[in-house]
Amino acid sequence: MxxxxxxxxxxxxxxxxxxxxxxxxxxxxxxxxxxxxxxxxxxxxxxxxxxxxxxxxxxxxxxxxxxxxxxxxxxxxxxxxxxxxxxxxxxxxxxxxxxxxxxxxxxxxxxxxxxxxxxxxxxxxxxxxxxGKQPAPFATRVRAVKTLGGRTVAVCDGGLSHNFLLARTESAIKKYARPRLLRRQPAAGGAAVAPVQYVGSTCSRADIIGWQPDAIAAPDVGDLVIFEQCGAYHPNYSVSGFLSLGAAGAYIHQSGASE
Structure with a gap:
């Protein structure tokens, strides 16, 4: 057996x-x-x-x-x-x-x-x-700039309808992401400085996507605003139908050979 x-x-x-x-x-x-x-x-x-x-x-x-x-x-x-x-x-x-x-x-x-x-x-x-090499950025462009209540407001072509999680609408205490500003031209010497609030282009008051608390020269129209670590959930969790703005684009960038 x-x-x-x-x-x-x-x-x-x-x-x-x-x-x-x-x-x-x-x-x-x-x-x-x-x-x-x-x-x-x-x-x-x-x-x-x-x-x-x-x-x-x-x-x-x-x-x-x-x-x-x-x-x-x-x-x-x-x-x-x-x-x-x-x-x-x-x-x-x-x-x-x-x-x-x-x-x-x-x-x-x-x-x-x-x-x-x-x-x-x-x-x-x-x-x-x-x-540390996987930023998965979300990029949007500044379309208008204004001053309000001692801060600069940069209106971007991307907002909560493209990256809903940046708007922190589901958070009781809102701590907005601090984006990186990629200027087309260096800021003029002696330019006025102020904190910067980054908002989307919708009519919703919840369409706030970023905050730069440090006083800096105001962004210019055409500058790029870059939010890192947006690869997971950010595209799929966003509802792009609002105002028929359409979804954000998606692009593949190969960074090249590793060192």
């Missing part, structure tokens, strides 16, 4: 129940998703803890598609190829773990919102450097 462990789920002893094996092209492996999920649940129960599945143990795509929903505690990925298999198919947490992880893998894992398992201080420093 074959010895089995607590997780074994053997094939039926009745040969009639396994006649389907004649249709298998040999040599070949046969995977049963129901058995794989049952073994996962049983081991998780025995350990009485979360159980992360390492995709390197079996990276068969068809099996992953059928079992991925059951790996509730996440999967561990060790390569860019494994990450490609998991993205869009695994809803649970994706962990990336590889002592030799290169920047291409790190960038892809950051974009896919993975959790990093760091192997060394050097790897942590490389990751921190990459995270």
């Amino acid at each position: 074959t010895r089995t462990d607590a997780l074994s789920i053997p094939l039926p002893e009745n040969d009639q129940a396994i006649q389907w094996l004649w249709d298998v092209k040999t040599p070949g492996y046969v995977f049963d998703p129901s058995i794989a999920l049952a073994r996962y649940r049983r081991l998780r129960e025995l350990l009485d803890t979360g159980l992360i599945v390492s995709l390197k143990a079996n990276s068969n795509l068809e099996l992953l598609i059928r079992c991925g929903h059951g790996f509730v505690d996440g999967v561990e990925l060790a390569s860019l190829g494994e990450l490609d298999l998991a993205v869009g198919r695994i809803a649970a947490t994706k962990y990336v773990n590889n002592p030799s992880m290169d920047e291409t893998f790190m960038r892809a894992a950051l974009a896919s919102r993975c959790v990093f398992i760091i192997d060394s201080l050097g790897q942590a420093e490389r990751l921190a450097g990459l995270m």
Whole structure:
């Protein structure tokens, strides 16, 4: 009699129940998703803890598609190829773990919102450097400038209908983002200075998207106002139908080779 462990789920002893094996092209492996999920649940129960599945143990795509929903505690990925298999198919947490992880893998894992398992201080420093290089900016142009109540008001062509989260309408205490101003021309010497409020071009009083508390020379029409860290949710959470202004554009800029 074959010895089995607590997780074994053997094939039926009745040969009639396994006649389907004649249709298998040999040599070949046969995977049963129901058995794989049952073994996962049983081991998780025995350990009485979360159980992360390492995709390197079996990276068969068809099996992953059928079992991925059951790996509730996440999967561990060790390569860019494994990450490609998991993205869009695994809803649970994706962990990336590889002592030799290169920047291409790190960038892809950051974009896919993975959790990093760091192997060394050097790897942590490389990751921190990459995270600092991902500003995902939202850019808008100044269309009009006026002075109101001791502050400069810069009216921009982008506002809450293009980047709803910048308007902080859902925050009880509004702390507006401080954007970067990219001037077309340097500010004139001796120009008056004041704090700057950046607003959108709608008629809504909630259409305030940025605040520069330091007194600076007023922006000019045509200057660019740049808000960083707007890559996640900012485009998708915005309702662009107001005043038929249309959605903000989306552009891909390749920064070039990493150092």
